[in-house]
Amino acid sequence: xxxxxxxxxxxxxxRSALARDDMDALRALLAxxxxxxxxxxxxxxxxxxQVRVFRLLELEQAAEVLDETSVDATxxxxxxxxxxxxxxxxEELDSDDAAAILTEDVPERQQALLDAMDPEDAADVRAxxxxxxxxxxxxxxxxxVAVRPGQTAAQALxxxxxxxxxxxVIAYLYVLEGGGRLGGTLSLRKLLVxxxxxxxxxxxxxxxxxxxxxxxxxxxxxxxxxxxxxAVPVVHSDGRMLGVVTADDVIDILVEEGTEDVLRxxxxxxxxxxxxxxxxxxxxxxRRRIPWLLLLFVGGSITANVLGxxxxxxxxxxxxxxxxxxxIGTGGNTGAQxxxxxxxxLALGEVRLRDIWRxxxxxxxxxxxxxxxxxxxxxGKVLADGQVAALAATVALSVVAICTWANIIGALVPMAAxxxxxxxxxxxxxxxxTLVDASGLAIYLLIAGALLRL
Amino acid sequence: xxxxxxxxxxxxxxRSALARDDMDALRALLAxxxxxxxxxxxxxxxxxxQVRVFRLLELEQAAEVLDETSVDATxxxxxxxxxxxxxxxxEELDSDDAAAILTEDVPERQQALLDAMDPEDAADVRAxxxxxxxxxxxxxxxxxVAVRPGQTAAQALxxxxxxxxxxxVIAYLYVLEGGGRLGGTLSLRKLLVxxxxxxxxxxxxxxxxxxxxxxxxxxxxxxxxxxxxxAVPVVHSDGRMLGVVTADDVIDILVEEGTEDVLRxxxxxxxxxxxxxxxxxxxxxxRRRIPWLLLLFVGGSITANVLGxxxxxxxxxxxxxxxxxxxIGTGGNTGAQxxxxxxxxLALGEVRLRDIWRxxxxxxxxxxxxxxxxxxxxxGKVLADGQVAALAATVALSVVAICTWANIIGALVPMAAxxxxxxxxxxxxxxxxTLVDASGLAIYLLIAGALLRL
Numbered sequence: 001x002x003x004x005x006x007x008x009x010x011x012x013x014x015r016s017a018l019a020r021d022d023m024d025a026l027r028a029l030l031a032x033x034x035x036x037x038x039x040x041x042x043x044x045x046x047x048x049x050q051v052r053v054f055r056l057l058e059l060e061q062a063a064e065v066l067d068e069t070s071v072d073a074t075x076x077x078x079x080x081x082x083x084x085x086x087x088x089x090x091e092e093l094d095s096d097d098a099a100a101i102l103t104e105d106v107p108e109r110q111q112a113l114l115d116a117m118d119p120e121d122a123a124d125v126r127a128x129x130x131x132x133x134x135x136x137x138x139x140x141x142x143x144x145v146a147v148r149p150g151q152t153a154a155q156a157l158x159x160x161x162x163x164x165x166x167x168x169v170i171a172y173l174y175v176l177e178g179g180g181r182l183g184g185t186l187s188l189r190k191l192l193v194x195x196x197x198x199x200x201x202x203x204x205x206x207x208x209x210x211x212x213x214x215x216x217x218x219x220x221x222x223x224x225x226x227x228x229x230x231a232v233p234v235v236h237s238d239g240r241m242l243g244v245v246t247a248d249d250v251i252d253i254l255v256e257e258g259t260e261d262v263l264r265x266x267x268x269x270x271x272x273x274x275x276x277x278x279x280x281x282x283x284x285x286x287r288r289r290i291p292w293l294l295l296l297f298v299g300g301s302i303t304a305n306v307l308g309x310x311x312x313x314x315x316x317x318x319x320x321x322x323x324x325x326x327x328i329g330t331g332g333n334t335g336a337q338x339x340x341x342x343x344x345x346l347a348l349g350e351v352r353l354r355d356i357w358r359x360x361x362x363x364x365x366x367x368x369x370x371x372x373x374x375x376x377x378x379x380g381k382v383l384a385d386g387q388v389a390a391l392a393a394t395v396a397l398s399v400v401a402i403c404t405w406a407n408i409i410g411a412l413v414p415m416a417a418x419x420x421x422x423x424x425x426x427x428x429x430x431x432x433x434t435l436v437d438a439s440g441l442a443i444y445l446l447i448a449g450a451l452l453r454l
Numbered sequence: 455x456x457x458x459x460x461x462x463x464x465x466x467x468x469r470s471a472l473a474r475d476d477m478d479a480l481r482a483l484l485a486x487x488x489x490x491x492x493x494x495x496x497x498x499x500x501x502x503x504q505v506r507v508f509r510l511l512e513l514e515q516a517a518e519v520l521d522e523t524s525v526d527a528t529x530x531x532x533x534x535x536x537x538x539x540x541x542x543x544x545e546e547l548d549s550d551d552a553a554a555i556l557t558e559d560v561p562e563r564q565q566a567l568l569d570a571m572d573p574e575d576a577a578d579v580r581a582x583x584x585x586x587x588x589x590x591x592x593x594x595x596x597x598x599v600a601v602r603p604g605q606t607a608a609q610a611l612x613x614x615x616x617x618x619x620x621x622x623v624i625a626y627l628y629v630l631e632g633g634g635r636l637g638g639t640l641s642l643r644k645l646l647v648x649x650x651x652x653x654x655x656x657x658x659x660x661x662x663x664x665x666x667x668x669x670x671x672x673x674x675x676x677x678x679x680x681x682x683x684x685a686v687p688v689v690h691s692d693g694r695m696l697g698v699v700t701a702d703d704v705i706d707i708l709v710e711e712g713t714e715d716v717l718r719x720x721x722x723x724x725x726x727x728x729x730x731x732x733x734x735x736x737x738x739x740x741r742r743r744i745p746w747l748l749l750l751f752v753g754g755s756i757t758a759n760v761l762g763x764x765x766x767x768x769x770x771x772x773x774x775x776x777x778x779x780x781x782i783g784t785g786g787n788t789g790a791q792x793x794x795x796x797x798x799x800l801a802l803g804e805v806r807l808r809d810i811w812r813x814x815x816x817x818x819x820x821x822x823x824x825x826x827x828x829x830x831x832x833x834g835k836v837l838a839d840g841q842v843a844a845l846a847a848t849v850a851l852s853v854v855a856i857c858t859w860a861n862i863i864g865a866l867v868p869m870a871a872x873x874x875x876x877x878x879x880x881x882x883x884x885x886x887x888t889l890v891d892a893s894g895l896a897i898y899l900l901i902a903g904a905l906l907r908l
Contacts, residue, residue, distance in 0.1 A: 373748070
C-alpha cells in the first residue's frame with residue numbers, strides 16, 4: 001500500500017537526489033513510482049526542479065504524469081517545453097485527457113499545440129472539443145473494441161486481443177451494425193466462456209444503456225453508478241456509437257461533484273469545468289457571487305424593519321438588543337444543521353416526499369430538545385450578565401422557540417425544493433440563515449413584549 | 455438510455471398491471487427491467503403492492519432488487535418474508551451486500567437470518583462482520599480469481615473461465631504464493647495477449663497496491679480513485695489476501711461521502727455507517743448536534759458583551775440596532791461563500807499551503823469589491839428607511855469593512871485547518887458565521903462611534 005509514509009519517503013529521496021544532482025538515482029526512483037505520486041511530488045517542487053524532474057521521465061510516463069499535475073504545474077511544464085515536445089506528449093494521452101489539458105490548463109496555446117500534433121490525434125481531440133464542457137462527449141474515449149454481429153466468439157476475442165493495449169475498456173465489446181450503429185453489448189465475462197463458434201449476435205445484450213454526447217457528466221455518473229457499469233457507450237442521435245465513458249472517469253467526476261455540493265451549500269454556483277480557483281479572474285468570481293449576496297441582503301434587510309417596528313420596546317430596554325445576534329445566530333446554526341442533514345437524506349433516498357410528516361415531527365421534537373438545553377445555558381448567561389430575571393426568561397424562551405422554528409424551516413425548505421423538482425442541494429446555509437433571521441427576531445421581540453410588559 | 459421518461463412509463467405500466475391484477479403482464483415487465491429501476495418502483499408503491507411485486511421476481515433478480523431498495527422498503531419486504539425465504543435471498547447476494555442489509559436494514563433479525571442461511575454463506579458474512587463498519591473488510595468480496603506463480607498463461611485463463619460468473623472482478627487475477635500470500639497481480643489485458651506457455655510469475659506485477667481490512671472506506675476510495683484501479687486487494691497484516699474491493703463499491707462510497715461533506719459543512723458529524731435518517735433515535739441525533747451548537751452558542755455570546763460594551767452609543771441612537779442583524783448576516787453569508795470555495799479548491803489540490811499570500815490577496819480584493827457593491831445598496835436602504843445620512847454612511851462603510859474581513863477569515867480558517875492537518879471540510883458554515891459575528895459587530899460600532907460622534 002502506498003501509505004503517506006511511503007509517499008513522504010519517495011519525496012525525500014527525490015529531493016535528496018536533486019540536491020546531490022544525482023540524475024541516475026533520480027531516474028531510477030521516478031521510473032519505479034506511480035504517475036500520480038510523481039505528479040504530486042512535481043506539484044510540491046520549485047519551478048526549476050519541476051522541469052528537471054519532468055525531463056527525466058520516459059514519454060509514456062511523462063504523459064501520465066502531466067495528466068495528474070495541478071493546473072499551475074502543468075502550465076509551467078508546458079511553458080518550458082517547445083511546442084513540438086509538448087505536442088508529442090499530448091499525442092500520447094487519451095483524447096479526452098488531452099482535450100482537458102488544452103482547455104483547462106493552457107487554453108492560450110490550444111491552437112498552436114493542436115496544429116503541432118499528429119493530424120490524426122489532433123482531429124480526435126478537435127472532435128471532442130465540439131461538445132460542451134462537462135458533457136459525455138468531452139469525456140469519452142473513442143478507442144473501444146468493436147465487433148460485428150456475424151462474427152464468432154473466437155473472432156471477437158481476436159479483435160479484442162488486437163487492441164487490448166489501447167482500448168479504454170475491455171469489460172464490454174460493442175456490437176456495431178451497418179453505419180456504425182450500436183446494436184448491443186457483449187460482456188467479456190460472457191465471451192470468455194462462450195463456445196468459440198457461437199456468433200456475437202446470439203451472445204450480445206441488445207438495447208444497452210447509452211448516453212448522448214451532450215449528456216451532462218453528472219447524469220453520466222448517475223447512470224454508471226446506478227447500474228454498476230464499467231463503462232457506458234456514447235451514442236449519436238442517429239444511432240452511431242462515438243465512444244465510451246469509463247468508470248475511471250466517473251470516479252473522477254464524483255470526486256469533483258462531491259466538493260461541488262459543498263460549494264452550493266455555501267451559496268456559490270460554480271462556473272465552467274475549465275475553471276480552477278486561480279484561473280477565474282477576480283472580477284468574474286465577484287460577478288458570480290454578488291447576485292446571491294444581493295438577494296440575501298435584500299431579504300435580510302427585513303430584519304431592520306422588524307427591529308424598527310419594535311423601536312419603542314428597544315428604546316425602553318436597550319439590553320434587549322444585546323442578545324439579538326446570539327439568538328439569530330443560534331437559529332441560523334440550528335437550521336444549517338437540519339438542512340444539511342436533509343440534503344443528504346434526500347440525496348441518498350433515505351427520506352422521500354411522502355415522509356414529510358414523520359420528518360416534521362422528528363425535527364419539531366429535536367428542535368425543542370436542542371432549544372431547551374441551549375435555553376438553559378442562555379438563562380445562566382443573561383443572569384450572569386447582570387440583567388433582570390424577566391429578560392433572562394425572555395431570552396431563554398426565545399432560544400427554545402427559535403431553535404424549534406429553525407429546525408422546522410430547515411426541514412421544510414429542502415423538502416419543498418424536492419417537491420417542486422428543484423435540487424435540494426441548491427438550498428444553502430446562507431439561505432436558511434437569512435430566512436430564520438427576520439422571523440427569529442419577531443419571535444424574540446413578541447416574547448419580550450409579553451413577558452416584559454414593554 | 456433509461457431516461458426519466460422511460461422510468462415513468464415503466465412505473466405507470468407496473469401500476470396499471472397491478473390495478474388490473476394482471477400478474478402475467480407484471481411478471482414480463484419486471485423480468486425485462488433493470489434491478490435498480492424495479493427497486494425504485496417498489497420504493498414508491500404502498501406496502502401491500504411492494505410485497506406483491508417483490509414476490510413475482512426470480513430469486514436472482516429479487517436479491518439484486520433487495521440490495522437497492524430503501525431501508526424502509528427492505529425492512530418491510532424482509533418482514534413479510536419467512537426467515538427461510540429471506541435467508542435464501544441473502545445467500546444469493548455477495549457477502550458484503552448481505553452484511554450491509556443485515557446490519558443497516560434489519561439489525562434486530564441479523565442473528566436469526568444468519569442462523570437460517572447456508573452455513574458456508576453465513577460464515578462468509580460473519581467473517582465480514584468482524585471488521586469495523588465503513589472499513590475495507592466490510593466492503594470486500596472474497597470471490598476473486600486466484601492463480602499460482604508457476605501456472606502458465608493458458609492455465610490462468612482456465613482458472614478465470616471456471617469462476618468468471620461469480621468473480622467480483624476479472625480485470626485482475628491475483629497471484630497467491632504459499633499460505634495464500636499475495637505475490638502480485640496479473641492484469642487480464644496482459645494475460646489475453648501473453649504467449650500461452652509463459653508463466654504467471656513472469657507476467658505478474660509484483661508488490662501491488664493493497665489495503666488492510668481495517669482501512670477506512672474513504673481511504674480505500676482515495677487509493678482506487680488516485681491510481682485508477684478497477685479493484686484493490688485487501689491483505690491481512692500477515693500477507694494473506696482476504697478479498698477485493700471493487701470500483702463499483704468505490705463509486706457507491708463516493709456518492710455517499712459527497713453528501714457527507716455537505717453534512718459537515720452544515721456542522722453535523724455523521725455517526726456510524728449503519729445509520730440512516732430515520733434509524734437514528736431522535737435523542738441520539740440531539741446528543742450529536744448539541745456539543746457543536748453549544749460551543750457556537752458560547753462563542754456567539756461574545757456578541758452580547760460587544761453590544762453591552764457599546765450600550766451608551768446604542769442608548770443614544772436606537773436606530774443603530776436596526777442594522778445589526780443585516781450586517782452580521784451579510785458577513786456570515788460572504789464568509790460561507792469563501793469557505794466553501796476554499797474547501798473545494800483545497801480538496802481538488804487547486805490551492806496549496808504555499809499559495810496563502812495569493813489567496814489572501816484575491817479574497818481581499820474580492821471582498822472589497824463585494825463590499826462596495828453591497829455597501830451602495832445599504833446606503834440606499836438606510837436612507838429609504840428615513841435615517842440620517844451619517845447613519846447611512848456608517849452602515850455602508852461597515853458593509854465594505856465586514857465583507858472584506860469575512861472574506862479574509864473565510865480564506866484563512868480552511869488554510870489554517872490544512873496547515874495543522876485538520877480536514878478543511880470540517881470548517882463549517884456555522885463556525886465561520888459565529889467567528890464573523892462578534893468581530894463584525896465591533897467593526898460596525900467602532901465606525902459608528904467615529905462617524906456619528908456618539
